[in-house]
Amino acid sequence: MADRFLAELALPGELGSVRVARHCVKIVLTAAGHQDVADVQLVVTELVANAVQHSISGLAGGLITLDVRSIGDQLARIDVMDDGGLTVPHVRRSDILDCSGRGLHLVAETALRWGVGDNALGGRVIWAEVLTAESARAAVSDLEEM
Template structure:
């Protein structure tokens, strides 16, 4: 597998309006880098940024969220959402029937080749995901090699 190539790092205020900005930017950044199918990455970024704003100190007045966008070859993107930390570590949970939230990380799990949570440089969390960006997903998936110990789907190393 190729090494990640950093394409962009964005710092935005920890407010709800920043989520749509990050979703727009990640799509444009990856498209400009030659990635063809970026809708899943946009959705993953939306879910991760929403969680950072809603469930971490990043959502308090003056808080911020950082998004790093990297390419791993031509068919895989890595996104990292860095927050300022919170009371809990991000992990999927079972949402009750009729609940309006609690399904985001399940969606991230379904759309990602792998994802996980690492300690952040600011005392918060880095929630990352690697998402295929090629229209021919089955063929592209065959080129993705998971390295043992590199973080399997939903792995938490915090």
């Protein structure tokens, strides 16, 4: 499968950027031929919100960079880069009454693969690969049930 760079967005580290990121990713992936991008939008929402809330990028003047790639015509890769923080992003167990803390759990359940690493500028990158066609999701579900 060919990995094709589609777009890079530089956004201010504020919660309003979440909506902008969702909208831009939908436009970019749809223009590239991806059919069902709702799951990608969910993942983008969680990753950008986490970068704003839990990294140095969420401080005044901070930036978040979002790269969008297409891997074939049924898989999208999203990389969200921030300036790092005091903690490493991880899935945590939330109590039923908690108002937050489920974002990376949603990412882990929605994405085919995801991970966290350091970027070349001393910050971090959290990435996810998400299926963008219903037929591809059905095929993966069938394989998991075997």
